[in-house]
Amino acid sequence: MKRWMKQVGWRHAVGLLAVAFSLGPILFVLSAAFNPLGTLSSSQLMPTGLSFGNFQKLLTDTDFPRWFLNSVIIAGVASVVSVFLSALAAYAFSRRRFRGRRVGLLSLLLIQMFPQFLAVVAIFLIFGTITDYWPAIGFNTWWGIILLYLGGALGVSTWLMKGFFDTVPRELDESATVDGASHVEIFFRILLPLVAPVLAVTGLLAFISTINEFVLANIFLTDSGSKTLSVGLWGLVAAEQRNTNFGIFCAGTLLTAIPTVLVFQLLQRYIVEGLTAGAVKG
């Protein structure tokens, strides 16, 4: 028994403590979401009742369904396209030798170091002009903010992918070239399937960060109907409604987690593999 404690028992103890730490706040959100009173002051760690009132209010009194749709579409399209653009660039950096390759790779890292959202004034002015000329991709539109997010498609994820591409033996492409495959065929038919894990991971990371993005979205999407979840939910607990809307806010939080969890489940088998394999090469 003592031996078991020393070899296995402590592992469970650490695991259980960590689980308690991880789940505590989530349990609190769960209790608050089902709390019939729906205020912060009446919310406890353990559920005090089971009421769907908060969910009902969220769905009928606010534009939540619309925010949800906006977020899923914006984050979905932006992450898929940005993974694709990033993979294209990673292929060039990993497989091709050209002048400016090192400089290009380094500048990608450097640009990321500039806190992009401090450029919001400039972005605001640029999109002000764009809204005048092409309202379809201006403020309060899906396309506008997706384009803005795609500006950051090349970056850290390109590095991660390049590291992963580097681990695929070059002999594969060479033998395909001998067999008469063009570079397009090599990229789409041979390399992309092999690097699927890292595509899944960068896609998931891009999805999570886009769903969570707040600063740009807050400036960009001002119509209630065009808001994303982060902007909309933030508005629910702003200033003096903090106490009264807490239950509704927590209900919204739980529903917001659904798309992320689904994407996570969908890509789960790739994730641990992709996270670490790319990291080794950096």
Added chain:
Amino acid sequence: MVTQLGGPATRALPAPGKSEPPERGTSLTGRIVKIVLLGLVVAIAIWAAFPLVANEAWIGLGLLVATTAVLLRLYLTPRHIPAKYLAPGTVLLIAFQIFPVLYTASTAFTNYGDGHRGNKDEAVVAIESASVTQVPGSLQYALSVATTGDPATGPLVFLITDPVTKQVSAGDADGLKKIDDATVTGSGKVTAADGYTILNAGQASLRSGEITALAVPVDGGAIRSSGLSRAYEGKAGRAYDESCDCIRDTATGNTWTADETVGAFVAADGERLAQGWKVGVGFSNFTRVITDRSISGPFLATLVWNFAFALGSTGGTFVLGMLVALALHSKRVRGRNVYRLLLVLPYAMPAFAMLLVWRDMFNTDFGLINNLFGLHVNWMGEAGTARLAVLLVQLWLGYPYMFLVTTGALQAIPAELSEASRIDGAGAWQSFRRIVLPLLMVALTPLLISSFAFNFNNFNAIYLTSEGGPFPADNPMNGATDLLITYTYRLAFGGSGAQYGYAAAISIFIFLIVGLVSAIAFKRTRAQEEVYA
């Protein structure tokens, strides 16, 4: 043109001396896809061209045509294969990231901000119309306040009728504009106008501050409101005098002379008028951080805390994540998958929402933490507890990721290595310290560096929880938990007057600091990798 548009990407040429293999004939589907995509590019370009032509924006049109031409040439000729793969992402990168960043950086050398937005002429107009007062014999108008947008937020417009000519005009800060389609009552009050929404009394009174502040410039004065339904054309009390390049107050005779180095009108005693204009100020925004005592002291404190926060968040999450990963990394632990699933849940929750939940969990009066432990701590009220709180929140949010990554890296380390060291007589600690940890560090250092860079600028972590507070009584600009980035944000967009130029200068500082730290760290990783690889 090519280099300007594509940067390093389109300048990419095949390495000299090594000939690129010529592009081979691709399959039929490939060719069809290519034609469709290029057709789409042309279609988008044509669609985008119409408004540019209509607005006579020739520079924009030139850029559009050049970009399209370069793209078409790139994809229709077999050369420049790397550029084909880099172009799509690079075009977006330049348009929406590099250009805004350069634009912002260029404002760091100006005094751009509230009171220094436009040019000198605009400043003169603003000063003259702000000084307008009602004089005997001023023209009176019946006023309707309207907007072209939403009654609560849209830009305000004064709708007035000239008592003599009966011409209806719409006026804003740019001046008067004649309008034709309007319904006017006998007293000259406009009750409806095409394209404008007239505010009712309730809506107008909500925005009375803005209405009072609005002055519509006209020759020799401006039209201002008196109350919500009357307006008058007043005479300017201050006027610009070209002969002395100064503003003269007609009543008192005081003068404020234009000072081009600061972009403001300055009186002999040093008093400045609030409305100035945008001028280049060289490096003064940068030197201000170092030389101005009231700024440099708090700035240094913020910088130190910023480093502590970034290191603390990264280190804390890494240590905890690794500890848990090590504990669960044993075949003898049953239910590892269940543990893993539960531990990763915080990572799946929306971070912005959980930050707000944590903020409320730290609430003094009805927060969960005080309730649970029977405390009555004002967490966000004291510098020490507030810092502890934001670090704890980061720990919760960040350690599942470190746990996942470390688990993966541990699995990649061959078990034989530590077994061999055991046989050689190493204890558990020694084998961890000498074998496992170094291997882990090689795999994880790049991630730790990017985590550091991310946390150094982790705006949400502070803005959504403590909002930078608590603030010392004598300095409402630097709070105890402020990061440089939240501090900069407050400078640029905070309530007490925007200082974009200064904020841009600080963001360049941030950029240099993070870049330098990352560069050093990456260099060390390379050295490390050579040692252990």
